[in-house]
Amino acid sequence: MEDALRLSEASLRAIVETTPECVHVMASDGTLLSVNLAGAAMAGAPSVDLMLGRNFYDLVTPDDRERYRAF
Numbered sequence: 001m002e003d004a005l006r007l008s009e010a011s012l013r014a015i016v017e018t019t020p021e022c023v024h025v026m027a028s029d030g031t032l033l034s035v036n037l038a039g040a041a042m043a044g045a046p047s048v049d050l051m052l053g054r055n056f057y058d059l060v061t062p063d064d065r066e067r068y069r070a071f
Contacts, residue, residue, distance in 0.1 A: 024056070
């Protein structure tokens, strides 16, 4: 069972890390907990590590923030 779980996690991680779209996980306050390379590139960050712990809404233009919060 643990082997199947590890394989499933590895498969999901590979999909998320190689997709050309932004995939992120954030806390209810907007803090980025996880982001893939595509998401970091879209934000102009040189690495994923520089994104973690930042607030997602700080990366969104002021005109679009309310729309993201409502979503």
